[in-house]
Amino acid sequence: MDKNNNQLKGFNNFSKFIVFYMLLAIFMVYMYQYFFKTQVTQIPYSEFKSLIESGKVKSCTISEKYIHGVYINKDGDKIRFVTVVVRDPTLVKDLEKHHVKFSGKVTNTWLTNLIFGWILPFGFLFFIWWLMTRKMRGTSGGLFGLGKSRFKVYSNEKPDVKFSDVAGAEEAKQEIQEIVEYLKDPQRYQRLGGRAPKGVLLVGAPGVGKTLFAKATAGEAGVPFISISGSEFIEMFVGVGASRVRDLFNEAKKLSPCIVFIDEIDAIGKSRAVNSLTSNDEREQTLNQLLAEMDGFDSSKGVIIMAATNRPEILDPALMRPGRFDRQIIVDKPDLKGREEIFKVHMKKIKMANDVDIKRLAQMTPGLVGADIANIVNEAALLAARENRDAVYMEHFEEAIERQIAGLKKKNKVISKEEKERVAYHECGHAICAYLLPGADPVHKISIVPRGLSALGYTQQLPTDERYLITKEEMLDKVITLLGGRAAEEVVFKSISTGAQNDLSRATDIVRALVSQFGMDEKVGLVVIEERGGHFLTSEGILTKGDKVSEKTKELVDREVSRIMQECYEKAKTILTENMDKLDKLANELLKKEIINEEELKSIMEGSDGD
Numbered sequence: 001m002d003k004n005n006n007q008l009k010g011f012n013n014f015s016k017f018i019v020f021y022m023l024l025a026i027f028m029v030y031m032y033q034y035f036f037k038t039q040v041t042q043i044p045y046s047e048f049k050s051l052i053e054s055g056k057v058k059s060c061t062i063s064e065k066y067i068h069g070v071y072i073n074k075d076g077d078k079i080r081f082v083t084v085v086v087r088d089p090t091l092v093k094d095l096e097k098h099h100v101k102f103s104g105k106v107t108n109t110w111l112t113n114l115i116f117g118w119i120l121p122f123g124f125l126f127f128i129w130w131l132m133t134r135k136m137r138g139t140s141g142g143l144f145g146l147g148k149s150r151f152k153v154y155s156n157e158k159p160d161v162k163f164s165d166v167a168g169a170e171e172a173k174q175e176i177q178e179i180v181e182y183l184k185d186p187q188r189y190q191r192l193g194g195r196a197p198k199g200v201l202l203v204g205a206p207g208v209g210k211t212l213f214a215k216a217t218a219g220e221a222g223v224p225f226i227s228i229s230g231s232e233f234i235e236m237f238v239g240v241g242a243s244r245v246r247d248l249f250n251e252a253k254k255l256s257p258c259i260v261f262i263d264e265i266d267a268i269g270k271s272r273a274v275n276s277l278t279s280n281d282e283r284e285q286t287l288n289q290l291l292a293e294m295d296g297f298d299s300s301k302g303v304i305i306m307a308a309t310n311r312p313e314i315l316d317p318a319l320m321r322p323g324r325f326d327r328q329i330i331v332d333k334p335d336l337k338g339r340e341e342i343f344k345v346h347m348k349k350i351k352m353a354n355d356v357d358i359k360r361l362a363q364m365t366p367g368l369v370g371a372d373i374a375n376i377v378n379e380a381a382l383l384a385a386r387e388n389r390d391a392v393y394m395e396h397f398e399e400a401i402e403r404q405i406a407g408l409k410k411k412n413k414v415i416s417k418e419e420k421e422r423v424a425y426h427e428c429g430h431a432i433c434a435y436l437l438p439g440a441d442p443v444h445k446i447s448i449v450p451r452g453l454s455a456l457g458y459t460q461q462l463p464t465d466e467r468y469l470i471t472k473e474e475m476l477d478k479v480i481t482l483l484g485g486r487a488a489e490e491v492v493f494k495s496i497s498t499g500a501q502n503d504l505s506r507a508t509d510i511v512r513a514l515v516s517q518f519g520m521d522e523k524v525g526l527v528v529i530e531e532r533g534g535h536f537l538t539s540e541g542i543l544t545k546g547d548k549v550s551e552k553t554k555e556l557v558d559r560e561v562s563r564i565m566q567e568c569y570e571k572a573k574t575i576l577t578e579n580m581d582k583l584d585k586l587a588n589e590l591l592k593k594e595i596i597n598e599e600e601l602k603s604i605m606e607g608s609d610g611d
Ligand code: ADP
Pocket: 165, 166, 167, 168, 169, 204, 205, 206, 207, 208, 209, 210, 211, 212, 213, 308, 342, 345, 369, 370, 371, 372, 374
């Protein structure tokens, strides 16, 4: 939105400039003619001669190309004239004969040449340059401050957004509380022994409210909020990205304590390895400058860098090192209850009819984020206004939701009912296996609120305690749990989907390690099989070739891995078939609530709710 506005403004400026330029040009031409042409009548040389003959010419000045002069016309008016010089040997004689005052003149045009040929054009060029760069210089910097960043500073007007304006996201609010305390009084915080935080990375899908959340953090702490988008750093001029980072941090130091917010940080912070083919020096310099600035400033200064991304996996790991963005806060897509809250926040601003059922609205909008809901409320209000109604009714919301979802469907953001059911069973498959198998980590949360682009749902397991040894049985239980998702799909829908790809690769990794690293497989036996090729130094300092495994052994490992995987998969299917009733119940509950926590899972699994 913002960017478009800027472009629009830029365009308006430009067209204004064009109009201005045209008017000025017309004016100049007119002036020129007025001073140098209009008062002077051009006459042919022959007429000039006959005017001399008839004694009408009073005086004339002869220069290299023209003859300027004055003659008297019939009415006795003095007329200034000009004519072109012709080779005429008798001219001087004629002039003398008729007593015309005349003088010669060396054409002296250097001044006009200077003005029209040099000063004016250069003046224009300079003017155009000045106009074009004015936009980029932004608020800071004088005439020659080219390359200064044009970030928006909300300096005097500290954001008045508060956490109460951000619905849901309770966990995130708690996590950020420490930062708020710090910003309120950096020195005091440090005196009390807190380690000064520096960078916070907000991770979440577009529109979940990351910007809003960062702004609200500034609002809660009562500090200025400086924001810039990562792509803005890079987009405009080559070579100034790094200097913009410097400017940004200088500005921040002046305003501290404050929050610097970098949206779309992935535009700068893309891992240097990710696209080494299309390496971008500009981006790299900017990134390096950012890292240097973050390392350089004194953390007691009270500058907190917040950054947002929806693709944390592509960020350069250097950004995540201690003293940089070492805190990450996940801003999830809202669940049922969260969506209800968001609806409420945005409905405060409009007049609501009594028939609006907010719970139902939340149910109608699975997978949508805060920005979508803000749009829906806005659209509903517009619809009501168009109909001249006294308030916004349920029908308006329903219509607005339909429109919003139709719009998103085009962008493939909404999952269908069938897909959702499949995801629910898939996740419950993981959860039930994890619950029943002693070796698997306990389930913390099951969710079918889509996250990011790939994961449609997830089952979060938390290890009970720090473990140093894992038994073979525990490893196999983990594998069965990982395969439980696909197993559930097969048992329930008699078909499988691509949704289990990540599960499969993680399960394969575990099994492969079991066979080739830990010597836990009977057939392969007690050996460590180093399958990586290349040379490396052994602990005795001998250069050895890593690949000392025969093709036959490799085949054996592959066979064993796939046999163990298959066995685990069969076990998962058996577990789920035996617990079909619980699987159904859990999946239905999940479809209703979208998120199921540990206790709810337990009560369903233990059947303690009565039936
Ligand atoms: P992001 O930065 O994650 O892309 P924004 O912060 O720009 O998302 O959110 C866009 C708009 O969506 C916000 O200005 C706000 O109106 C609305 N919004 C998003 N999340 C929430 C929320 N949790 N509570 C209230 N409004 C929200």
